[in-house]
Amino acid sequence: DAGVTQSPTHLIKTRGQQVTLRCSPKSGHDTVSWYQQALGQGPQFIFQYYEEEERQRGNFPDRFSGHQFPNYSSELNVNALLLGDSALYLCASSFQSINYGYTFGSGTRLTVV
Amino acid sequence: AQTVTQSQPEMSVQEAETVTLSCTYDTSESNYYLFWYKQPPSRQMILVIRQEAYKQQNATENRFSVNFQKAAKSFSLKISDSQLGDTAMYFCAGDSWGKLQFGAGTQVVVTP
Structure with missing residues (x-):
């Protein structure tokens, strides 16, 4: 039974660029949440997707956006990357x-x- | 608003001994869930134990148990018979309406 799969594992981007991260949920799960964990800190909630819609959002700017697909997988997009x-x-x-x-x-x- | 506070940055324990990690959780919600997660160097957040706020009985999972004092807003984790594989970062987290709020974490180091 596959757990949650994320790709890629590592990524290096230049300031100002855009990035897309991907997530496949555990089999049988239909809700996906994204968290940001800075070094040495606890994770911070970004947003949650259910039925292909953003259901909840944390205190993150609009540069952070997401999507959920019919198969429940999800993407996190970050525009205009900052250090x-x-x-x-x-x-x-x-x-x-x-x-x-x-x-x-x-x-x-x-x-x- | 919810706040989760872990005041112990690091705890060291010898193999087979017991260690207790502290956490306080403050919320205006009447019903909520509390969790302890473990994050080893592999980075994956692993659920250790879960407690429903309306339940009087403290949760237990094998060597892991919690002491939930609702009025005091305290939610501590006890690891008994510590093993080398318990070495990890431990996060206390509260959940209300599907959004997890994490504490800053406590690094647990188990020594032989």
């Missing part, structure tokens, strides 16, 4: 946000230079 966007981006999936705990992927390490 401060360098972080580990984690994807978590669940079934209809039922609070049995979320399954996390291993993340994408984004470095902006």
